Amino acid sequence: MFHISVDHESKKPMYLQIYEYIVNEIKQGQLPCNSKLPSGRELAQDLNISRNTVNMAYEQLESEGYIEAQPKRGYFVREMDGLLDLNTPLEVQLSNTGGETIKEYRVDFSPFGIDLRYAPNHRWQRLMKETMLDTGADLFRNGDPQGDIGLRTAIRDYLHRSRGVNCREEQIIIGAGTDYLLMLLTRLLPKDTKVAMENPAYQQAYRVFHNFNYTIYPMPLDEEGMEIQPLKESDANLAFVTPSHQFPLGIVMPVNRRLQLLNWAYEKEDCYILEDDYDSEFRYQGKPIPALQSLDTKGKVIYLGTLSKAISPAIRMGYMVLPKSLYEVYQQQASFYATTVSRIDQEIVRRFFAEGYFERHLNRMRGIYRAKHDYLLSRLATWKERVIIEGHSAGLHILLEFQDAMYSEAELVERAEQAGIKVYPLSAYYITGCSVYPTVLLGYANLTEEEMEDGLHLLEKMWEI
Amino acid sequence: MFHISVDHESKKPMYLQIYEYIVNEIKQGQLPCNSKLPSGRELAQDLNISRNTVNMAYEQLESEGYIEAQPKRGYFVREMDGLLDLNTPLEVQLSNTGGETIKEYRVDFSPFGIDLRYAPNHRWQRLMKETMLDTGADLFRNGDPQGDIGLRTAIRDYLHRSRGVNCREEQIIIGAGTDYLLMLLTRLLPKDTKVAMENPAYQQAYRVFHNFNYTIYPMPLDEEGMEIQPLKESDANLAFVTPSHQFPLGIVMPVNRRLQLLNWAYEKEDCYILEDDYDSEFRYQGKPIPALQSLDTKGKVIYLGTLSKAISPAIRMGYMVLPKSLYEVYQQQASFYATTVSRIDQEIVRRFFAEGYFERHLNRMRGIYRAKHDYLLSRLATWKERVIIEGHSAGLHILLEFQDAMYSEAELVERAEQAGIKVYPLSAYYITGCSVYPTVLLGYANLTEEEMEDGLHLLEKMWEI
Numbered sequence: 001m002f003h004i005s006v007d008h009e010s011k012k013p014m015y016l017q018i019y020e021y022i023v024n025e026i027k028q029g030q031l032p033c034n035s036k037l038p039s040g041r042e043l044a045q046d047l048n049i050s051r052n053t054v055n056m057a058y059e060q061l062e063s064e065g066y067i068e069a070q071p072k073r074g075y076f077v078r079e080m081d082g083l084l085d086l087n088t089p090l091e092v093q094l095s096n097t098g099g100e101t102i103k104e105y106r107v108d109f110s111p112f113g114i115d116l117r118y119a120p121n122h123r124w125q126r127l128m129k130e131t132m133l134d135t136g137a138d139l140f141r142n143g144d145p146q147g148d149i150g151l152r153t154a155i156r157d158y159l160h161r162s163r164g165v166n167c168r169e170e171q172i173i174i175g176a177g178t179d180y181l182l183m184l185l186t187r188l189l190p191k192d193t194k195v196a197m198e199n200p201a202y203q204q205a206y207r208v209f210h211n212f213n214y215t216i217y218p219m220p221l222d223e224e225g226m227e228i229q230p231l232k233e234s235d236a237n238l239a240f241v242t243p244s245h246q247f248p249l250g251i252v253m254p255v256n257r258r259l260q261l262l263n264w265a266y267e268k269e270d271c272y273i274l275e276d277d278y279d280s281e282f283r284y285q286g287k288p289i290p291a292l293q294s295l296d297t298k299g300k301v302i303y304l305g306t307l308s309k310a311i312s313p314a315i316r317m318g319y320m321v322l323p324k325s326l327y328e329v330y331q332q333q334a335s336f337y338a339t340t341v342s343r344i345d346q347e348i349v350r351r352f353f354a355e356g357y358f359e360r361h362l363n364r365m366r367g368i369y370r371a372k373h374d375y376l377l378s379r380l381a382t383w384k385e386r387v388i389i390e391g392h393s394a395g396l397h398i399l400l401e402f403q404d405a406m407y408s409e410a411e412l413v414e415r416a417e418q419a420g421i422k423v424y425p426l427s428a429y430y431i432t433g434c435s436v437y438p439t440v441l442l443g444y445a446n447l448t449e450e451e452m453e454d455g456l457h458l459l460e461k462m463w464e465i
Numbered sequence: 466m467f468h469i470s471v472d473h474e475s476k477k478p479m480y481l482q483i484y485e486y487i488v489n490e491i492k493q494g495q496l497p498c499n500s501k502l503p504s505g506r507e508l509a510q511d512l513n514i515s516r517n518t519v520n521m522a523y524e525q526l527e528s529e530g531y532i533e534a535q536p537k538r539g540y541f542v543r544e545m546d547g548l549l550d551l552n553t554p555l556e557v558q559l560s561n562t563g564g565e566t567i568k569e570y571r572v573d574f575s576p577f578g579i580d581l582r583y584a585p586n587h588r589w590q591r592l593m594k595e596t597m598l599d600t601g602a603d604l605f606r607n608g609d610p611q612g613d614i615g616l617r618t619a620i621r622d623y624l625h626r627s628r629g630v631n632c633r634e635e636q637i638i639i640g641a642g643t644d645y646l647l648m649l650l651t652r653l654l655p656k657d658t659k660v661a662m663e664n665p666a667y668q669q670a671y672r673v674f675h676n677f678n679y680t681i682y683p684m685p686l687d688e689e690g691m692e693i694q695p696l697k698e699s700d701a702n703l704a705f706v707t708p709s710h711q712f713p714l715g716i717v718m719p720v721n722r723r724l725q726l727l728n729w730a731y732e733k734e735d736c737y738i739l740e741d742d743y744d745s746e747f748r749y750q751g752k753p754i755p756a757l758q759s760l761d762t763k764g765k766v767i768y769l770g771t772l773s774k775a776i777s778p779a780i781r782m783g784y785m786v787l788p789k790s791l792y793e794v795y796q797q798q799a800s801f802y803a804t805t806v807s808r809i810d811q812e813i814v815r816r817f818f819a820e821g822y823f824e825r826h827l828n829r830m831r832g833i834y835r836a837k838h839d840y841l842l843s844r845l846a847t848w849k850e851r852v853i854i855e856g857h858s859a860g861l862h863i864l865l866e867f868q869d870a871m872y873s874e875a876e877l878v879e880r881a882e883q884a885g886i887k888v889y890p891l892s893a894y895y896i897t898g899c900s901v902y903p904t905v906l907l908g909y910a911n912l913t914e915e916e917m918e919d920g921l922h923l924l925e926k927m928w929e930i
Contacts, residue, residue, distance in 0.1 A: 016752065060751040063858065065689070065719020081724045116606060124809075125597040132590040141581060142778050176641045176781075176805035183648055183802075187676055207801045211652055224530075254530020259547045286525035287481065313607050314808040316641075336672045337648075340641035340805050343779040344589075393528065 006047055014049055018057035026066055026077055037067060037075040106420030107455030111248065111397035113446030118368060119312055120361055124348065127357075131347045143343040145335050147174025147319075151346045154353035155305075155319050162359075163280065164294030165303055167321045173330070176316045176340035178276070178306050182208040185302065187334045188326045189238065190270045196236035198226050200429035202247045202276065205240055218431035221246065225253035228260045237271045239264070243292045244280035248429045248441055250391020250399065258292050265300040272323070274302045279309045281362050283394040284370040299323035307349070309396070310362055317341055317349060369396060372444045372452070379456055386465050397443040399426065401435075407463065409438035415462040416440075421455050471512055479514055483522035491531055491542055502532060502540040571885030572920030576713065576862035578911030580833060584777055585826055589813065592822075596812045608808040610800050612639025612784075616811045619818035620770075620784050627824075628745065629759030630768055632786045638795070641781045641805035643741070643771050647673040650767065652799045653791045654703060655735045661701035663691050665894035667712045667741065670705055683896035686711065690718035693725045702736045704729070708757045709745035713894045713906055715856020715864065723757050730765035737788070739767045744774045746827050748859040749835040764788035772814070774861070775827055782806055782814060834861060837909045837917070844921055851930050862908035864891065866900075872928065874903035880927040881905075886920050 004021045006014055025031040037043075040058060044051040058075055061067045067075045131139070146152065152169040159165035175181040182205060186193075195209050199218035209216055217234045219226045226241055239261060243253035253261075265271045275292045283289065293303040303321035322330060352358050376398065380389055383400070390399040407415065409425045416423045424441040427434035444452060459465070469486045471479055490496040502508075505523060509516040523540055526532045532540045596604070611617065617634040624630035640646040647670060651658075660674050664683035674681055682699045684691045691706055704726060708718035718726075730736045740757045748754065758766040768786035787795060817823050841863065845854055848865075855864040872880065874890045881888045889906040892899035909917060924930070 056751060063717055063751065064754050065717075065721055065723075078719070078721055080721050081728055121597060121604075125594065128593045128597070129590065132586060132593070139586075139779055176645070177803050179802045180641070180645065180805050204801065204803075211798065211801075252528055252530075254543070256530055256543055256545050258530075259545055263547050286521060286528060287484075289529050313803075314604055316803075316805060316807045333676060336669065336676075337644045338642050338669075338778075338781075340645050340781055342781045342807065342810055345807055345810065 004047060006049065014053045015056035015060070018043075018047075018054065019060050022057070022061055023066060026080070031077050033077050033079045035077050036073075037077070039074050105422040107447065107451050107458070108422040109397075109424065109442040109444065109455060110422065110446060111424055111441045111443030113443055114309060114312065114396070115365070115368060115445050116312070118365060120352075120357065123352070123357055123361075127348045127351045128344075131344060131351065135347060139343045139347060141343070143339050143341075143346065145337060145339050146170075146172065147339055147341060148343060148346045148350070151350040151353075152319075154350050158353055158358065159291075159303075159305070159321070162288060163277065163305075164290035165321060166294060166296075167303075171322050171324070171327050173320045173322065174339065174341055174346065175318055175320065177308070177313075178278070178304060178318045179204060179208055180340055181304060181318050181320045183212075184334065184337065185274075185320065186212045186214075187337075188322070188329045189272070193238050194234070194236045196226070196231050196234055196239045197431060198241060198246060199431045199433070200248055200426060200435075201240070201431060202242065202278070203429060205276065206431060209240075216431065218433075221249060221251065223251065224257040225251050226257075226261065228257070228264060231261075231264055237268060238274055239272075240274045240276065241292070242276050242278065244277055244289050245283075245391075245393075245395045247276075247278065247395075248391070248397070248399070248424075248426060250393065250395055250397075252289055252393060253292070255295075258295055261292070262296060262298075262300065266298050272300055272302055272326070274304065276304045278304075278306055279395050281310050282366060282369055282396055284366070284373055285393070289394075293321065296323070299325055302326065310358070310365070311349075311352075315345065315349070317345065369445060372447070372449070373398075375449050376442070376444050376452055379452065383460075383465055386463075396445040397424075397441050400440050400442060402438040405438065407438060409435065409440065412438055412440055412463060416459055419458040419462050421458055421462070423459070469512060471514065479518045480521035480525070483508075483512075483519065484525050487522070487526055488531060491545070496542050498542050498544045500542050501538075502542070504539050570887040572912065572916050572923070573887040574862075574889065574907040574909065574920060575887065575911060576889055576906045576908030578908055579774055579777065579861070580830070580910050581777070583830060583833060585817075585822065588817070588822055588826075592813045592816045593809070596809060596816065600812060604808045604812060606808070608804050608806075608811065610802060610804050611635075611637065612804055612806060613808060613811045613815070616815040616818070617784075619815050623818055623823065624756075624768075624770070624786070627753065628742065628770075629755035630786060631759060631761075632768075636787050636789070636792050638785045638787065639804065639806055639811065640783055640785065642773070643743070643769060643783045644669060644673055645805055646769060646783050646785045648677075649799065649802065650739075650785065651677045651679075652802075653787070653794045654737070658703050659699070659701045661691070661696050661699055661704045662896060663706060663711060664896045664898070665713055665891060665900075666705070666896060667707065667743070668894060670741065671896060674705075681896065683898075686714060686716065688716065689722040690716050691722075691726065693722070693729060696726075696729055702733060703739055704737075705739045705741065706757070707741050707743065709742055709754050710748075710856075710859040712741075712743065712860075713856070713862070713864070713889075713891060715858065715860055715862075717754055717858060718757070720760075723760055726757070727761060727763075727765065731763050737765055737767055737791070739769065741769045743769075743771055744860050746775050747831060747834055747861055749831070749838055750858070754859075758786065761788070764790055767791065775823070775830070776814075776817075780810065780814070782810065834910060837912070837914070838863075840914050841907070841909050841917055844917065848925075848930055851928075861910040862889075862906050865905050865907060867903040870903065872903060874900065874905065877903055877905055877928060881924055884923040884927050886923055886927070888924070 004018060006017050040051050040054045044054045068078050069075055149169060152172040155172055156167060156169050194215040196217045196219045197206060198221055217236050219230055225246055243258060261273060265273050277291055280288050291303060293301040306318040307315055377392060386404055388401040390401060392398045409427055413423055413425050426439035469483060471482050505516050505519045508519045533543050534540055614634060617637040620637055621632060621634050659680040661682045661684045662671060663686055682701050684695055690711055708723060726738055730738050742756055745753050756768060758768040771783040772780060851869055853866040855866060857863045874892055878888055878890050891904035
């Protein structure tokens with residue numbers, strides 16, 4: 001009746017062999033519904049195995065719903081809707097198999113890189129160890145949705161001291177990166193939010209807003225940043241700005257434009273400014289420009305910061321400071337979202353801040369980037385007849401504007417690529433329109449002086465400088 | 466003219482003292498717009514400091530936009546829109562200051578706990594150390610948006626072996642917890658998604674769907690799980706189910722109901738089943754029930770898993786397996802979202818899987834929880850005249866159903882609380898309606914036998930059992 005060939009030598013438990021045999025018989029229609037299974041005693045005798053083993057197989061079949069016990073009659077195959085056929089498992093043919101070949105460049109002037117040669121991995125390792133020794137299993141407990149209070153206090157102190165940000169720990173939300181924090185912010189903003197964005201802009205934020213189907217108004221920039229008149233004429237109720245160092249143009253927004261922006265927000269109900277302070281740490285003369293948030297007296301600025309530039313994009317940690325009104329919305333509607341950052345990581349970063357390593361690391365990196373920045377600018381001194389160098393007061397990239405129009409922007413990029421050099425066309429960051437003159441971004445954070453020299457030398461040839 | 470009292474002993478750099486003095490003068494209206502600042506030479510002489518120090522202060526003021534240099538005339542205060550007044554900094558009065566007093570219970574029968582006495586913190590510490598030694602700064606690089614391929618391979622292997630899940634690495638997305646993955650999923654689902662949810666249900670998923678303004682249809686459950694007829698009659702196009710162990714009722718969905726559910730999804734365009742396999746690891750007899758996804762031949766099941774129960778909720782890591790059609794939407798529309806999990810953590814977990822610790826840890830925890838489960842059931846044997854014990858075939862909690870109606874559910878909870886015992890009313894998990902009989906959940910994962918005994922003893926008194 002049953003031709004189960006159990007393999008007594010197999011590693012697979014006997015009960016599983018019986019279970020799998022019967023599942024297959026059912027799936028292939030050999031055991032139709034309502035057919036009776038042999039009794040446990042019969043099958044055990046047949047196969048010369050213990051009654052208990054058969055029982056285990058039958059119990060598994062019963063708990064998965066393949067068979068049912070009918071009192072005093074034994075086990076029967078249950079009715080099934082739809083035919084199963086294990087012989088045609090789901091064969092997934094994916095259009096994009098992730099095997100994209102990423103082009104390797106000889107020199108990549110990425111504006112998004114940071115210098116990982118100086119990543120604090122030894123310090124990190126030590127803090128990890130100390131964290132686990134000091135706190136142990138405690139860190140495996142559920143954490144606060146906003147992030148642990150100790151870390152929020154450390155971040156508040158840092159933001160107040162270094163960026164002039166006025167806030168309480170309660171207003172800070174720690175999250176796994178800027179994209180996530182923007183996602184969470186969409187849960188808090190008024191329903192009909194329309195976003196005024198700098199044009200050109202940080203593409204990642206644009207993508208998030210676009211993905212959430214927000215109306216987006218690209219705003220022109222003058223030499224002081226986002227223009228106020230077109231903003232006032234639009235019905236935008238959120239202005240996304242990078243006042244410390246506009247991405248990609250590098251504009252530092254002066255106090256007066258900041259005040260104008262704040263006044264715009266003060267005059268409207270449910271109207272906010274989203275300040276992305278993504279790389280304010282890297283300023284090479286004087287002290288960092290205080291955050292726009294520090295001028296806000298009416299709770300209109302949402303402040304966004306990240307550890308991606310200062311430590312590493314891989315640690316996935318950012319923070320958002322909510323003004324009071326949005327904090328209240330958060331409390332009511334979104335505080336149920338569990339935190340997105342591991343508590344172990346939170347504690348490591350807290351120590352990194354509290355023990356002063358963060359500011360020391362920043363100072364060190366500032367020195368390293370300043371040297372690269374100065375080297376790049378001095379090396380480009382001879383280019384000044386052909387290009388205007390812009391956006392060099394802060395941050396980790398500069399802009400080269402070609403006013404002679406010998407090559408178009410696309411040609412500049414294309415010719416660089418022919419020599420294995422990657423440069424970044426400014427027009428790619430425009431939401432609408434494009435740059436007036438052919439302009440490319442050169443990032444330098446991730447390059448040594450030798451690499452820069454190599455790249456610039458080749459660019460001189462390809463661009464006929 | 467200028468009465469700056471510079472403090473030569475102060476730790477604050479001289480240039481900052483000058484800078485701050487002038488900013489305050491401007492903010493308080495003492496230095497109105499267009500007023501001329503003393504020349505660098507004059508001020509340096511006045512204060513008996515170097516010219517360079519004054520220049521640094523002026524440059525900082527200029528770069529923040531407080532003053533401007535007019536050629537051959539010197540520095541002037543710029544025009545400002547709106548009055549600044551630093552004397553009234555933003556005083557944030559928060560309605561909820563986070564100082565909530567969390568009630569401490571003598572015994573908390575939480576269905577959400579896990580036993581952290583056995584958290585793998587030593588193993589974790591070792592893997593952390595090895596990870597940092599082996600890979601170092603490399604882990605500070607940007608990671609794959611879906612999660613690192615090595616970890617996805619480890620998870621695919623585990624899911625295939627233990628849960629019968631059929632998928633390729635490409636279909637897996639690693640994310641910082643179930644809430645985040647559900648958020649991300651809302652970016653992929655068809656626009657008019659209407660969700661059929663088990664009633665009662667897992668509240669956290671309900672909250673996310675509700676927060677994204679999805680139409681939610683509460684579906685009745687019979688002893689096999691979500692009923693099919695009302696599902697068919699609704700216009701839902703997403704069914705959220707917990708087939709391995711329904712939360713909170715503990716129902717294991719039999720094969721036939723699974724097939725009916727799949728057939729429902731097969732018949733509709735853009736229709737999916739979301740399988741939340743949140744605690745399938747903890748089954749005490751036989752092998753775990755294979756995932757519903759393993760029966761899917763047409764790419765209709767979205768599979769959701771988490772490491773919260775198996776390792777710890779604090780490590781913030783879950784995974785989502787997308788069917789082909791949604792994977793394509795992801796590639797086109799949402800793959801720009803950066804990963805939410807640190808690469809260091811991903812590598813630690815990869816090693817935890819690859820080196821076999823995960824399955825060993827699970828086996829150990831299964832044994833520990835089984836012992837607690839068996840103890841609780843045997844201890845409750847004497848209660849059987851008053852209560853029906855349900856949902857005890859798997860997972861980390863059981864249900865006590867009181868059919869005598871001596872106390873209402875609220876009274877049961879209230880009386881337990883009087884003795885310092887926390888039990889969880891079933892009705893709290895209903896989207897609409899409530900349980901037929903007074904029923905409470907008792908979770909046991911986080912309790913020792915002594916704590917259970919203490920709690921049950923007190924409950925016997927309070928509930929007059």
